[in-house]
Amino acid sequence: MAEKGKFREKYNTSKEFRATVNVVSGTVVLLLTLMIVYSFMLHVLPAAMESGANLIPASFSDKDDINPKDSAGSDVKNDIDKKIADLQKKLDKQLPKTPFLVVNTTQNKFYLYSGKKLLREGMCSTGSYTLLVKSDEKKGNEQKWIFKTPKGIFRIREKKTAPVWKKPDWAFVEEGLPIPSPNHPSRFEYGTLGDYALSLGDGYMIHGTLYQRFLGMPVTHGCIRLGDADLEAVYKTLSSGAKVYIY
Amino acid sequence: MKKTIIILAVFFGIILLLLGTFSTLSLLSPIRAIRALNHEYSGSTVSDAGTEQDYHLERKAAFLKARAEMAESDSVCLVIDLTDSLVMLELQGVMLLRSRIAKIESSNIFKRFNKNTYLEYFSRSFEIDTDYSIFPKEAFIIKQAPKDTTETAPPVAKPDTLNKEAVCFNLYLDRNLMIDIRQIDTLKNKQYLEYHKFLRKERIGKQIESLLRFSVPEYQPWIRIEIPAVDVKSIYKAMPNHGQVAVKL
Numbered sequence: 001m002a003e004k005g006k007f008r009e010k011y012n013t014s015k016e017f018r019a020t021v022n023v024v025s026g027t028v029v030l031l032l033t034l035m036i037v038y039s040f041m042l043h044v045l046p047a048a049m050e051s052g053a054n055l056i057p058a059s060f061s062d063k064d065d066i067n068p069k070d071s072a073g074s075d076v077k078n079d080i081d082k083k084i085a086d087l088q089k090k091l092d093k094q095l096p097k098t099p100f101l102v103v104n105t106t107q108n109k110f111y112l113y114s115g116k117k118l119l120r121e122g123m124c125s126t127g128s129y130t131l132l133v134k135s136d137e138k139k140g141n142e143q144k145w146i147f148k149t150p151k152g153i154f155r156i157r158e159k160k161t162a163p164v165w166k167k168p169d170w171a172f173v174e175e176g177l178p179i180p181s182p183n184h185p186s187r188f189e190y191g192t193l194g195d196y197a198l199s200l201g202d203g204y205m206i207h208g209t210l211y212q213r214f215l216g217m218p219v220t221h222g223c224i225r226l227g228d229a230d231l232e233a234v235y236k237t238l239s240s241g242a243k244v245y246i247y
Numbered sequence: 248m249k250k251t252i253i254i255l256a257v258f259f260g261i262i263l264l265l266l267g268t269f270s271t272l273s274l275l276s277p278i279r280a281i282r283a284l285n286h287e288y289s290g291s292t293v294s295d296a297g298t299e300q301d302y303h304l305e306r307k308a309a310f311l312k313a314r315a316e317m318a319e320s321d322s323v324c325l326v327i328d329l330t331d332s333l334v335m336l337e338l339q340g341v342m343l344l345r346s347r348i349a350k351i352e353s354s355n356i357f358k359r360f361n362k363n364t365y366l367e368y369f370s371r372s373f374e375i376d377t378d379y380s381i382f383p384k385e386a387f388i389i390k391q392a393p394k395d396t397t398e399t400a401p402p403v404a405k406p407d408t409l410n411k412e413a414v415c416f417n418l419y420l421d422r423n424l425m426i427d428i429r430q431i432d433t434l435k436n437k438q439y440l441e442y443h444k445f446l447r448k449e450r451i452g453k454q455i456e457s458l459l460r461f462s463v464p465e466y467q468p469w470i471r472i473e474i475p476a477v478d479v480k481s482i483y484k485a486m487p488n489h490g491q492v493a494v495k496l
Contacts, residue, residue, distance in 0.1 A: 037266070056281055080304040100341070129385060130388045133389060152321070
């Protein structure tokens with residue numbers, strides 16, 4: 001009887017063991033299959049997609065195969081040449097007739113051009129992308145200022161020598177000072193803007209700086225700051241109405 | 248045992264059959280795309296350029312035409328000239344930025360375009376439908392105004408952390424073209440891998456959806472270029488949301 005019980009126990013254990021092995025191996029096979037399918041989708045199918053294009057013969061050869069003599073003097077060539085010349089002329093016509101300035105606000109660099117000729121390039125400082133927030137707990141309101149250099153095409157509206165900076169409200173808010181009346185003497189600062197200033201409108205200017213070490217970095221309140229020598233060159237080269245491209 | 252082997256064989260048979268079908272459908276994808284494009288532009292008004300030289304001049308004209316069109320808008324436009332390995336930003340025909348391309352990769356499909364398809368496809372500017380980028384277009388720092396002068400902080404400029412970042416972005420254009428612009432030797436850090444995973448998920452999700460319906464997945468022609476990281480950032484930050492792009496292959 002006891003032997004029979006032992007046999008049954010052994011048999012049952014072996015049956016359970018086999019079932020467990022089956023489940024584990026089944027899961028492993030399923031996982032492996034899923035992994036294969038996944039990597040197939042990830043790598044093989046995109047490759048197959050790219051290879052598919054190779055099944056069709058190429059329609060045109062690369063430029064190395066061109067023989068310039070092929071079309072020498074042909075009417076078609078003359079027509080296309082004229083078309084190209086007209087289109088190029090149309091594009092060139094867009095170039096400003098007077099010198100202009102290009103400002104890259106990401107790299108904080110400026111480029112002074114006359115037509116297609118680069119006259120001068122250098123570092124500048126543009127908007128810091130700061131959002132200044134002033135919360136008034138008593139009144140329960142909030143004032144915000146965004147210090148960002150505007151992008152687009154601008155024109156030089158006004159040229160000034162020895163400019164005086166009339167400090168806007170944010171200049172006081174930023175320093176934790178009370179905002180004075182619009183024409184209060186504390187609003188007028190001499191020498192801060194350098195020797196020259198070129199107005200772009202809406203309070204934005206191209207001017208000098210006391211913080212020359214920050215040139216090449218985004219630190220301004222929206223204006224474009226230049227080093228002393230660059231500012232002088234820009235001031236002397238750009239006339240009123242000259243275009244400034246900011247991007 | 249025999250039963251298990253049969254089940255496994257059937258299972259793998261089905262899997263292999265599915266994978267085979269998916270591969271065939273994937274192979275057919277660009278072929279169908281080329282046929283569709285060639286068919287769409289076959290009735291073009293572009294003159295059938297006679298010689299190879301004429302054809303290359305026509306391509307130049309098509310590129311100039313697209314740029315001239317873009318020059319009429321007030322927005323910054325992207326110009327990609329793969330023939331001269333140049334990427335430019337233009338605003339009303341004025342070149343704002345010019346960057347030399349270090350590496351170019353593109354779909355094989357472009358070489359299978361017939362001449363008219365090429366000229367028609369590239370003679371108009373593309374418009375950006377959507378874009379994805381690893382870095383933000385505009386990142387603002389929020390600064391609380393000090394209550395008085397004792398709280399005022401002196402001006403501080405943070406150094407540019409550009410070199411430590413992976414810099415790339417993708418433009419999805421109308422006419423189903425995708426442009427991938429990335430820094431030279433893209434830094435494959437965690438940020439990049441996550442971005443790449445996100446894009447792959449988007450792409451493969453669409454493909455699997457088609458394949459599960461046993462239909463040919465849509466093929467998207469693509470161009471991948473590598474330029475200096477500072478230029479990648481400048482271009483992405485300068486481009487408007489639905490900006491225009493001109494391409495010359």
